[in-house]
Amino acid sequence: MVTDEHLDPAEPSSAVLEELERLCVDLAVAAARLIRDERPQQVGVAATKTTDTDVVTIMDQRSEELLHRLIRGARPDDGILGEEGADVLGTSGLTWVIDPIDGTVNYLYEIPAYAVSVAVVTGDARTEGGWRALAGAVADPSRELVHHARRGGGAWTVPESAPAPGSPTRARRLAVSTEERLGRSLLATGFGYDADVRARQAEVLRSVLPQVRDIRRIGSAALDLVRVADGSVDAYAESGLNAWDLAAGWVIVEEAGGVVLGRRGHRPGKALTVAAGPALVQPVQALFDPATQ
């Protein structure tokens, strides 16, 4: 099993972490402005991926191109891994893991719940369980907010127009909900694009629904994780996530006092990702993890 010690051979100094966090914020805000301010009247589907409903828009592509260019300019030795195909092997040991639009279906339908997720990770970003995020930012263009964290620095929300990390006046520090009772918990979740996977996820929800207050399907995993971090949902669980869906949100949840788990004995990822406050996270894991049933 990969442990955190294996993933952190040499943790960067706090000054470097702060610089990386600041860059995460700047990059996420730049892409957020692009997809909001240059959104065409008709967005249109540029391509499909795993299924006919797993779409890529021209703005996913433009956003990833922008992030790619800015990262190459600022940190030429780092790697890049992006949802729409960016794949650069770096030499520094750091990799930028980017989702240029998380919540693409919401973006396509003009539902204001989509995000840009930017994280910088150590370890092997291409191997599930092989990496650990050092800093991350999730920009929410519809609300003109950016949520961000770095290891040891707390989790924060700032307005897009004043995104300097630690800005004393306008930053809001995030903290997970203190709800401990499963039956009172508002649980965010999401579904994959594949019909068979969705059928299995619906089956799991049959047993979950009677045991929680209610569920929410927001449509952006990155925003679901931010909602756990700011306490506006109590927990989140989903299977099928990729590194770019969860890298930034994971560090934000942990810095807000939460815990992110996978299936029992595994790191978070495709099989399962669960996020909640410390008292709630294992009960929620048990609802979704067949290994605990």
Ligand code: LIP
């Ligand atoms: C999507 C998520 C959504 C999840 C989907 C998908 P995309 O990302 O964030 O919440 O349920 O399975 O992964 O495709 O919009 O970047």
